[in-house]
Amino acid sequence: MKTPKLINAVKMNHQYPSTFYLPPQKKVANVKKGSVVKVSNATERFWVSVMKRTGNVVIGKINNHLFGQNLKKGDIIKFYLDNVCDIYPSKKHLTSSVK
Numbered sequence: 001m002k003t004p005k006l007i008n009a010v011k012m013n014h015q016y017p018s019t020f021y022l023p024p025q026k027k028v029a030n031v032k033k034g035s036v037v038k039v040s041n042a043t044e045r046f047w048v049s050v051m052k053r054t055g056n057v058v059i060g061k062i063n064n065h066l067f068g069q070n071l072k073k074g075d076i077i078k079f080y081l082d083n084v085c086d087i088y089p090s091k092k093h094l095t096s097s098v099k
Contacts, residue, residue, distance in 0.1 A: 038086035
């Protein structure tokens with residue numbers, strides 16, 4: 001398992017509120033196993049499937065290919081809820097928004 005240096009999304013949102021998106025705190029608080037979240041390592045944002053969450057600590061698997069990084073698709077990483085800069089909509093949300 002890797003523990004990459006990731007951007008603190010909460011701090012970035014406070015510094016750049018009009019350009020750095022932050023999902024609602026209620027949605028971040030509901031992140032659980034099976035959730036798909038986006039994090040950033042300052043050069044690239046990428047999706048991670050949550051495998052486990054204990055308090056503020058999250059363990060997940062990288063979902064997409066990265067360019068020029070020490071990380072790759074399939075790597076297991078440890079990060080924190082403050083690193084989450086987006087949350088992929090659930091299938092239920094996508095289905096209900098189409099109706």
